[in-house]
Amino acid sequence: MSGNYRKWPMILFLGILTAPLILMYIYLFVDTITNTPPGSMIPNELTLEHWRFLTETIPGRPSIWLATWNTFVFATVTMAIVLMVSSSAGYALSRLQLPARSFFLGAIMVLHAFPTVTLLIAIFLILQMLGLYNSLAGVILVKTALELPFGIWIMKGFYDTVPWEIEMAGIQDGATRFQVWTKLVLPQVKPAILALGIFSFLSGWSEFILPLVLAPDNNVQVLSVYLAALIADDQNFDMALFKSVGVFYVVPVIVLFVFFQNRLMNIYSGGTKG
Amino acid sequence: MGNSKHLGLFLLAPAGIFVFLFFLAPVVLTGVFGFTNMSTATGITGGSYMVSESALRPLVSRYGEDELAEQLREKVYTIDEDGLVAAIEAGADATAVAELEANFLGESFGSRRALETAIKSLRARPSTTREIKAISAQFQKSVVNVRFDTKDEMLAAIANFGIGLNEDQKQRLIEVAYTGWVFTTQNFKTMIELPDTQKTLINTLFYVFTTLILFNTGFALVLSISTHYMPTRPAGFFRSIWLLPRVTPPVLYVLMWKWLAWDSGFLSVVLEPLGFAPRNWLLDSPANAWTFIILINGIVGASMGMLIFSSAIKAIPPSLFHASEVDGANRRQQIWHIILPQLRWPILFITIYQTLSLLTSFEYILLATDGGPGGATEVWALSTYLKALQNYGGALQYGYGAALSLVLVVIGISVSLIYLKLFDFKNLTAPPKIE
Numbered sequence: 001m002s003g004n005y006r007k008w009p010m011i012l013f014l015g016i017l018t019a020p021l022i023l024m025y026i027y028l029f030v031d032t033i034t035n036t037p038p039g040s041m042i043p044n045e046l047t048l049e050h051w052r053f054l055t056e057t058i059p060g061r062p063s064i065w066l067a068t069w070n071t072f073v074f075a076t077v078t079m080a081i082v083l084m085v086s087s088s089a090g091y092a093l094s095r096l097q098l099p100a101r102s103f104f105l106g107a108i109m110v111l112h113a114f115p116t117v118t119l120l121i122a123i124f125l126i127l128q129m130l131g132l133y134n135s136l137a138g139v140i141l142v143k144t145a146l147e148l149p150f151g152i153w154i155m156k157g158f159y160d161t162v163p164w165e166i167e168m169a170g171i172q173d174g175a176t177r178f179q180v181w182t183k184l185v186l187p188q189v190k191p192a193i194l195a196l197g198i199f200s201f202l203s204g205w206s207e208f209i210l211p212l213v214l215a216p217d218n219n220v221q222v223l224s225v226y227l228a229a230l231i232a233d234d235q236n237f238d239m240a241l242f243k244s245v246g247v248f249y250v251v252p253v254i255v256l257f258v259f260f261q262n263r264l265m266n267i268y269s270g271g272t273k274g
Numbered sequence: 275m276g277n278s279k280h281l282g283l284f285l286l287a288p289a290g291i292f293v294f295l296f297f298l299a300p301v302v303l304t305g306v307f308g309f310t311n312m313s314t315a316t317g318i319t320g321g322s323y324m325v326s327e328s329a330l331r332p333l334v335s336r337y338g339e340d341e342l343a344e345q346l347r348e349k350v351y352t353i354d355e356d357g358l359v360a361a362i363e364a365g366a367d368a369t370a371v372a373e374l375e376a377n378f379l380g381e382s383f384g385s386r387r388a389l390e391t392a393i394k395s396l397r398a399r400p401s402t403t404r405e406i407k408a409i410s411a412q413f414q415k416s417v418v419n420v421r422f423d424t425k426d427e428m429l430a431a432i433a434n435f436g437i438g439l440n441e442d443q444k445q446r447l448i449e450v451a452y453t454g455w456v457f458t459t460q461n462f463k464t465m466i467e468l469p470d471t472q473k474t475l476i477n478t479l480f481y482v483f484t485t486l487i488l489f490n491t492g493f494a495l496v497l498s499i500s501t502h503y504m505p506t507r508p509a510g511f512f513r514s515i516w517l518l519p520r521v522t523p524p525v526l527y528v529l530m531w532k533w534l535a536w537d538s539g540f541l542s543v544v545l546e547p548l549g550f551a552p553r554n555w556l557l558d559s560p561a562n563a564w565t566f567i568i569l570i571n572g573i574v575g576a577s578m579g580m581l582i583f584s585s586a587i588k589a590i591p592p593s594l595f596h597a598s599e600v601d602g603a604n605r606r607q608q609i610w611h612i613i614l615p616q617l618r619w620p621i622l623f624i625t626i627y628q629t630l631s632l633l634t635s636f637e638y639i640l641l642a643t644d645g646g647p648g649g650a651t652e653v654w655a656l657s658t659y660l661k662a663l664q665n666y667g668g669a670l671q672y673g674y675g676a677a678l679s680l681v682l683v684v685i686g687i688s689v690s691l692i693y694l695k696l697f698d699f700k701n702l703t704a705p706p707k708i709e
Contacts, residue, residue, distance in 0.1 A: 021519070
């Protein structure tokens with residue numbers, strides 16, 4: 001922005017720092033469709049053999065399509081519940097006269113900052129006691145709960161920016177608060193709902209620890225656990241296969257990131273992980 | 275607007291249920307479980323009663339009940355229906371078994387020798403000692419290693435056995451024979467006594483502060499300030515690239531680092547001509563393992579600081595920069611006198627927020643080194659996970675793991691409250707304008 005300084009030293013400096021990262025991502029894609037002779041980093045042939053896992057189930061693992069379906073269900077259902085619960089709770093906290101309103105707000109803010117992963121052992125035991133261990137339903141409920149403080153916080157922030165005049169006008173015209181919310185205010189926060197939706201979908205799609213601990217079985221396995229188990233198996237080490245499964249896994253993430261980058265930038269600065 | 279209060283509670287209720295079930299209950303239960311010896315051995319619901327060797331040992335060591343323990347260990351030989359059936363199944367001669375039933379059914383023998391003498395007295399007595407032993411083995415009775423659902427069943431069985439217990443002995447036996455979990459403060463004593471705890475603590479402090487200073491704030495400042503001095507396009511490009519690690523699913527992100535580090539991976543291939551033997555750089559030494567752990571976590575962490583600092587720099591009035599340039603300030607002076615003072619609050623925010631995340635998150639370490647080599651990169655949060663949820667060696671120690679995470683929960687709650695105090699809570703709770 002400041003025109004008087006030379007820009008290229010900054011670009012060069014950051015370019016050098018960024019090069020290794022770019023290299024890692026380039027090799028991630030290149031290695032899935034090529035073979036490289038040992039002791040070299042330059043591929044010498046094109047191949048599709050690393051993508052065999054799409055048609056042949058790897059022995060001892062669930063089918064990749066089952067894992068993909070599980071991941072999709074996990075991410076979508078989590079997103080849907082997070083959106084419903086946070087858009088209603090966010091509105092209540094932003095606009096309605098509640099008993100102990102500031103207590104609720106404080107609680108949400110504390111929960112937002114609170115590191116939920118420390119509760120993992122207790123949550124694991126609770127799911128065991130409820131009989132929801134090793135089920136998608138259980139891990140969806142937990143993931144939703146952990147996303148909620150962030151979701152409510154973001155939604156409350158967006159509701160706060162909606163002009164009061166819109167609501168006042170609705171009330172003047174005889175609408176109830178509930179109608180004002182659904183008919184007038186919700187359409188105003190569509191961008192927020194979209195952003196939060198994408199964010200929770202991605203967060204569910206990427207989640208690893210919760211399914212690993214709460215639903216590790218083959219028939220409910222999600223892609224992150226599938227890939228981690230593949231990598232952890234010392235008997236069958238095949239980096240190109242791991243990378244291909246990884247690329248398969250990351251495609252939806254990349255698509256959403258490319259299309260909604262700016263919205264995500266906004267919401268990531270709300271921050272959820274270290 | 276009398277219904278707005280009810281509407282509010284109605285709209286909040288679902289969130290309340292989630293928060294109760296998966297935040298409040300787990301926080302309280304972490305506290306409760308931390309004071310139990312719950313593990314896969316005790317089960318998580320109630321337990322049963324069993325006089326096992328591990329139950330008899332404390333009976334002697336804690337209460338000095340040597341005699342009682344001996345009595346309980348003793349085996350008795352009783353001729354009963356089950357034993358007779360088992361003897362036939364074991365291949366004993368049917369006539370001998372029938373005779374045994376006719377003469378001795380219901381009788382008990384204090385030792386195996388006495389029973390075998392009785393067997394020898396039979397008219398259809400087996401010809402070899404081996405056969406006699408095969409029969410006598412079927413009648414052995416003992417309370418040791420028998421599982422009883424209630425303490426009364428256990429006491430009744432012991433009484434049947436002919437062992438008289440006084441009230442004290444009953445209580446002691448019930449205590450040692452119970453296989454379920456009990457309340458105890460042992461976890462916290464163990465935590466203080468184990469040398470591992472101290473090492474984990476030092477690892478944790480080293481990890482959190484090094485990553486925080488070098489990357490989450492340090493490198494984040496480098497990224498946001500250097501992109502500030504760039505035209506919009508390259509700045510946006512660099513920010514997107516550095517945001518990628520945060521968007522990439524952790525399992526895949528760590529896989530890329532493994533590719534960089536493994537023994538025929540990028541580093542090994544590139545460094546081999548320079549005289550470094552190929553090796554798994556991620557796990558070959560604690561120093562290298564730490565370098566990778568800090569890079570892996572730091573690069574993800576830096577992106578959050580980058581976004582927050584960048585938007586804070588954007589909020590600085592451009593006139594300040596122009597004025598300082600007119601006055602002849604160089605870039606370093608601008609950074610030092612204009613940018614950094616503006617970033618004081620964002621830096622504090624990031625520091626508190628990231629301290630807490632670094633302290634408690636272990637996902638990347640679990641995936642990258644799993645605490646290795648030899649526990650060198652085991653931090654507190656990872657250790658709670660390993661103890662309670664992934665113990666290859668033995669039982670999963672839920673109680674001990676919960677005690678370890680209770681420490682983090684307490685730190686977490688305290689820091690969150692500080693965070694609440696610091697970041698203008700009043701503004702956020704301005705009362706609604708329609709009532």
